[in-house]
Amino acid sequence: MEGESPYASVSSAPAWRGLLARGALLSACATRLAQLYDLSFAYASVLGALNDLAKAAGAARAAASDGVAVSDAAYRWGGAISEWLDSPDTTAVDERLLLEEALALSATAESVDPFRTLFAAVGELAVGVYGDRWPSPVLRLNDLPAHPRNPPDHYAITAKTTPTDPPAVTLMVHPTGFGPASFAAVPCLLAHECICHVPAKQDRVKNDSRFAEGLMDWTASYVFDASVAHILPDLSEAAKAHSGAFRELFATATTPEGRARRFGHIAANHLVVLTMDDLDVSQAEAERIVARVARDLNCVQAPIDKKDLLTAKLLGLSEPTPLLSDVLKGVRPAADLL
Numbered sequence: 001m002e003g004e005s006p007y008a009s010v011s012s013a014p015a016w017r018g019l020l021a022r023g024a025l026l027s028a029c030a031t032r033l034a035q036l037y038d039l040s041f042a043y044a045s046v047l048g049a050l051n052d053l054a055k056a057a058g059a060a061r062a063a064a065s066d067g068v069a070v071s072d073a074a075y076r077w078g079g080a081i082s083e084w085l086d087s088p089d090t091t092a093v094d095e096r097l098l099l100e101e102a103l104a105l106s107a108t109a110e111s112v113d114p115f116r117t118l119f120a121a122v123g124e125l126a127v128g129v130y131g132d133r134w135p136s137p138v139l140r141l142n143d144l145p146a147h148p149r150n151p152p153d154h155y156a157i158t159a160k161t162t163p164t165d166p167p168a169v170t171l172m173v174h175p176t177g178f179g180p181a182s183f184a185a186v187p188c189l190l191a192h193e194c195i196c197h198v199p200a201k202q203d204r205v206k207n208d209s210r211f212a213e214g215l216m217d218w219t220a221s222y223v224f225d226a227s228v229a230h231i232l233p234d235l236s237e238a239a240k241a242h243s244g245a246f247r248e249l250f251a252t253a254t255t256p257e258g259r260a261r262r263f264g265h266i267a268a269n270h271l272v273v274l275t276m277d278d279l280d281v282s283q284a285e286a287e288r289i290v291a292r293v294a295r296d297l298n299c300v301q302a303p304i305d306k307k308d309l310l311t312a313k314l315l316g317l318s319e320p321t322p323l324l325s326d327v328l329k330g331v332r333p334a335a336d337l338l
Ligand SMILES: [Zn+2]
Pocket: 192, 193, 196, 197, 212, 213
């Protein structure tokens, strides 16, 4: 019925409308999100315009329908940008150009669930990787009362995958911090969930798994970087710019999860070197082979501890064992991505 949130997991209908409006405005500006983020550190007008976007989305919480929420927010934000353009202090060429572009883009905001759109695009990527082994997960959305990390960063998002049937990916958003950087990092975050966890066949969830959070994260990054321009052409510039910074948050963490991520990436890169040597192939081809091996291992039903042990053993190899060499030669190319 009209007035409800499409996500049972969002705390209230007004909370959904606020998130929808915010996401719709950011989505409309997809091609300029990287610049909106960067120039907000250079110009008070751009920072002010982003604060006005948040205010416009906040006002949309009271709207009677999703369509009104987005059109009201776009109208309010457009008015606010116009005021910044009218200010005698808004004089720099790049500042004015960006605000003029944002003004034009704000008018194109549509009442379409931006989270579902991003999830569908990443799902397309995952189908290309897993083919008929892709289990078509459902998306859940949560509005977080606080930033997911402490100290807070520019990425007010996190996610988790629940191994139900079908699997559920929950995207968690802290609305107050959900700006250009957060929006641009959502595809990278969803790609981690979809490539590492959604099709995973293992006995339990293990947050510090060297395989699931390390070797598979390397694979997710490989696939995402190779495909983002294809699956999200408008957002790809900002998504590329922010995926690196977003991944750094995890790769530099001194937690067990951070160590697992680094270990798995090192193991993957070591296997790339072994593969280049063993099969006499280029680095690019070796990376593709390693990504295929990781993907196939992810689909094998086995205890996660065994997959972790295998990941650890990779680092101890100075050359592939005969069995591993056969695996590297024989991995099944799937669909069009790997
Ligand atoms: Zn994970």
